[in-house]
Amino acid sequence: CELLEALDTTYEPNHLESAPILFEYGSALVLKAESAANLFGDAAPADQQQQNNSDGASIHQQQQQQQAAGGSDEDLEIAWEVLEVARVILSNHTMKHCRLLLARVYLRLADLSLDQGNPEQAIMDYQQCLRERMRFLDKSDRLLADVHAALAVAYLYSSARHKEQAAQRSSSIHHYMQAVKVFEMLLEKIYVKTSSPIIAAFLPRLMEKY
16 A cells, blocks of 8 residues: 555654554545445445346446446455554554544444445444443443444344344344433433523433333
8 A cells, every 4th residue: 555655654664643644544435435335326236236237227327337346445445454554553552542543443444344244343343442432431422322323233234144133133222222321411411511491301201212
């Protein structure tokens, strides 16, 4: 990867200052690939693409989809490489800002695994992200709810091909509930500060429902 070579020239190999750059670059590549998939529809199921072809999809459109898919695969491969280097660098440091950035790296690696149809690896990386964030963030921090929601989705995808589907779905529900609890605690903190009548009216219904 040209970026890694350039960073090794500017800094020493695996220098801490290169980690944020690697994360931002890898994250941007993942988002680019996801956008291309949504734009050109290359993430559509194979039978749907065949149906599109039989319905008279233009050769030009098919070429666009193939080019987008090829470019996305290359982007995702580079994204994984730079994010993995960032993970290794940050894992060797214990400062709070390093561990929180490491959590973001795990989150993006998990997103990447989920995009590539590997929910099991995504679950492992989301769990690592959650562990790091729980070490440093308040229990009502929205970032914890984000990870719980992502874990819920990953467990749901995993249940489709897992032998213990019921257990996977139960884990999905558990993390959805944990996300709700985080938002409940956050709303309670906001109410203490603001005495908002809207929150006062909403919280009892939320607690009763969940």
